Amino acid sequence: MTKVKVLATVAFVAAGLGLFLALSAPPDALQRTYARIVHIHVPGAWLAFLAFGVTALGSIMWRLSKRPGWDRLAAASAEIGVLFTAVALLTGAIWGRPVWGVFFDWGDARMASTAVMFLVYLGYLALRRFAPSPAVAAARASILGIVAVVQVPLVYFSVNLFRTLHPTQSIRPDGVTMPGPMVVALLVNLAAFTLVYVALLTARYELAKREELNLAPEPVAGSVVVAPPGWNDA
Amino acid sequence: MIGIWPQIRALAAHELRIERAAQETSALVVPFALAALITIPMAVGLDQPSISRFGYPAFWAISLLFGMQITWRQASAGQPAVQDQIRLAGVDPAAGFAGRVLAHLLLVTGFMAATFVAMLFFYSPAPVKNWPAMAAAILLFAAGLSILATLMADLTTGFAVRVGLAPLLAAPLLLPLLFAAAQISETATNEIGSTDPRGILAWLLVLVLIVLIGAIAGVLSARSLEETIG
Numbered sequence: 001m002t003k004v005k006v007l008a009t010v011a012f013v014a015a016g017l018g019l020f021l022a023l024s025a026p027p028d029a030l031q032r033t034y035a036r037i038v039h040i041h042v043p044g045a046w047l048a049f050l051a052f053g054v055t056a057l058g059s060i061m062w063r064l065s066k067r068p069g070w071d072r073l074a075a076a077s078a079e080i081g082v083l084f085t086a087v088a089l090l091t092g093a094i095w096g097r098p099v100w101g102v103f104f105d106w107g108d109a110r111m112a113s114t115a116v117m118f119l120v121y122l123g124y125l126a127l128r129r130f131a132p133s134p135a136v137a138a139a140r141a142s143i144l145g146i147v148a149v150v151q152v153p154l155v156y157f158s159v160n161l162f163r164t165l166h167p168t169q170s171i172r173p174d175g176v177t178m179p180g181p182m183v184v185a186l187l188v189n190l191a192a193f194t195l196v197y198v199a200l201l202t203a204r205y206e207l208a209k210r211e212e213l214n215l216a217p218e219p220v221a222g223s224v225v226v227a228p229p230g231w232n233d234a
Numbered sequence: 235m236i237g238i239w240p241q242i243r244a245l246a247a248h249e250l251r252i253e254r255a256a257q258e259t260s261a262l263v264v265p266f267a268l269a270a271l272i273t274i275p276m277a278v279g280l281d282q283p284s285i286s287r288f289g290y291p292a293f294w295a296i297s298l299l300f301g302m303q304i305t306w307r308q309a310s311a312g313q314p315a316v317q318d319q320i321r322l323a324g325v326d327p328a329a330g331f332a333g334r335v336l337a338h339l340l341l342v343t344g345f346m347a348a349t350f351v352a353m354l355f356f357y358s359p360a361p362v363k364n365w366p367a368m369a370a371a372i373l374l375f376a377a378g379l380s381i382l383a384t385l386m387a388d389l390t391t392g393f394a395v396r397v398g399l400a401p402l403l404a405a406p407l408l409l410p411l412l413f414a415a416a417q418i419s420e421t422a423t424n425e426i427g428s429t430d431p432r433g434i435l436a437w438l439l440v441l442v443l444i445v446l447i448g449a450i451a452g453v454l455s456a457r458s459l460e461e462t463i464g
Contacts, residue, residue, distance in 0.1 A: 063458070119406035126402055130395045139462040140389045143455040144403070147385075150447060154410075 004206060007199035014192035021185035028182075037095045039185055043193035044087035045114070049152050051081030051197065052121065059145030062138060068212070071138040074145050076204035078124050080197055085118045100165060109158040110166035117151045124148060134212070238329050245325065245333025250340065258307040259341050264348060267300040271352055282358070289359030290419045296349055298379065298405075298412050301342045305383035306390075306400050317391065317460070327456035331384065335452065338380040346372055364422040367434045371418040374441035378411045381448035388452075388459050414440040 018039065028035030058074030061067075092111060093103040106112055124144050131137030159168045178186065236244075253259060274292045275285045320330055350372070353359070362368045386404040390396040414437045421433050 116406050116409050120403075123399075123403040123406060126399055127389065130393055130399055132392060132394070136392070136462045139458055143385075143451070143459065144389060147447075147451045148407075 004199060004203045007195065007202055011192065011195035011199045014188070014195050018185070018189035018192040021181075021188050025181045025185040026179065031099060034095055034098055035182075037091050038182075039189045041088055041091040041095065042186060043190045044084045044091060046190060047193045047197050048081050048084035048088055048117075049156060050194075051077045051084060051201075052117075052149055052152050054201075055081060055121075055124075055145045056149035059142040062142050063146075068138070071142070072205050072208045072212075073201075074142065075128055075137075076201050076208060078121055078128075078145065079204060080200045082118065082121045082125060083200075084193075084197070085114065085121065089114055089118060105165055108165045109161070110155065113151070113155045113158045117148075117155050120148045120151060238326060238332075241325050241329035242333045242336060245320070245330055246336040246340070249334055249337035253307070253337070253341065256307070259304050259345060263300050263303050263307075264345060266303075267296050267345070267349055268352055270296050270300070271349065271356060275356065285357055286359050289353050289357030290423065291416060292357065293350055293353040294375070294412055294416050294419065297342075297346050297375065298408055300349075301345060301376070301379045302383045302401055302404050302408070304341050304345060305338045305380060305404075306387040306396070321460060327460040328453045330460070331388065331452050331456040334388075335380050335384050335449075338384055339377055342376040342380050343373065346376055360423045362419075362423055364434065367418055367422040367438070370438055371415045371422070371441065374438065374445060375411055375415040378441060378444045378448060379408060381445060381452055382407050382411075385448060385452045385455070388456075391459075392462075411441065411444050414438075414444070 022036055022039035025036070025039075027033045054077040055074045058070045058072075058077060062070035062074060089111075092114075096105060096111075097103050104111060104115075124141060127144060128137045128141045131140060159166050271292060274288060278284050278288055317330075321327075383400075383404045386400050386407070387396075389403065390400045393399055417437045418434055418441075421437075
């Protein structure tokens with residue numbers, strides 16, 4: 001667990017720095033201080049995309065290798081992805097109320113598609129939770145993990161594909177539409193959120209490994225003598 | 235060795251025979267969907283212009299919710315015991331999936347046709363100006379729903395909480411289908427939209443893409459899903 005503690009400490013420090021930069025960056029000319037929420041909202045959404053991408057990667061690799069580590073990675077990443085999607089939805093709603101006048105605008109393609117993605121991955125977690133065995137959970141969830149990731153590019157490009165209220169990407173190949181201090185704060189927060197993601201992923205992965213060890217039959221004495229079949233059922 | 239198409243036809247016929255005996259779609263799903271169709275005008279407030287405006291949206295929403303019910307009926311061949319029999323008969327898992335989808339497609343299309351007629355009767359919505367677009371939307375919606383809901387039903391086969399879990403998995407995945415179909419029906423009943431096919435074609439393409447992605451996922455995952463049943 002030392003690795004997790006080190007990662008968590010680094011993530012905590014980076015998040016503190018990100019928060020400081022977000023609060024010290026100049027306010028937006030039109031949205032004033034409401035725009036500061038972008039420093040939580042955008043990294044939250046980006047990390048959700050990354051997390052679901054890792055879930056799909058873990059699912060594909062599990063299907064190819066059948067190694068339990070890939071399934072653990074897919075499951076852990078999906079849980080954290082759902083958390084980050086909730087952060088993005090919640091901060092979007094908090095920003096939307098004063099700027100758009102509503103918490104949730106159904107006419108906005110980005111918000112609606114993000115909500116759908118959130119529900120799909122809640123379903124993914126429920127599928128794992130209610131599977132009759134870990135083997136069935138891994139096999140079935142890997143299929144959903146691969147199918148569901150189709151939504152990530154749809155959500156990302158929804159602001160370009162549909163007429164929407166949501167602002168388009170601020171950092172694009174053809175340039176940056178934000179002032180310098182805001183971009184720096186956004187990138188630092190993105191790095192901090194990535195570290196938080198890595199720390200949470202490592203912790204959840206280790207926890208899943210321990211859970212699996214607890215489910216396995218325990219040795220009676222040392223690692224040489226093990227309980228006879230049926231001993232643990234008595 | 236029997237070819238893949240005869241296997242699909244045989245399984246679809248088998249599924250439809252089970253349905254004819256059990257009559258879950260005609261005796262349970264259709265009456266309940268009609269009840270839902272009648273409930274909406276009461277909630278809207280008995281104002282005829284508003285009810286007319288809600289006609290097509292109500293049709294799509296009810297088709298989605300009750301169409302899903304058709305794909306995971308109690309009598310479906312997706313049950314483990316029936317799956318075991320099909321497996322022992324040496325049927326290709328992909329053919330098994332395609333056979334169930336074909337049967338569900340026929341049932342869902344019939345169900346949607348009945349609901350559409352009932353909706354026209356109860357809601358008196360704006361007349362359809364572009365029938366080919368509307369018919370294509372209904373068929374593609376039925377195909378997408380049958381494929382994705384069957385896949386989700388297969389994913390939850392053998393689960394104690396299947397009845398609650400399958401809708402939770404399928405409903406969000408089917409929402410893009412609902413959105414695209416609703417856009418087509420809005421344009422197909424609109425005087426300006428019905429003469430400009432570009433908007434309709436874009437949404438039809440979205441429906442085709444969803445159907446293709448679902449079909450590929452279902453066929454590719456059929457064998458590994460079968461390995462985890464039983």
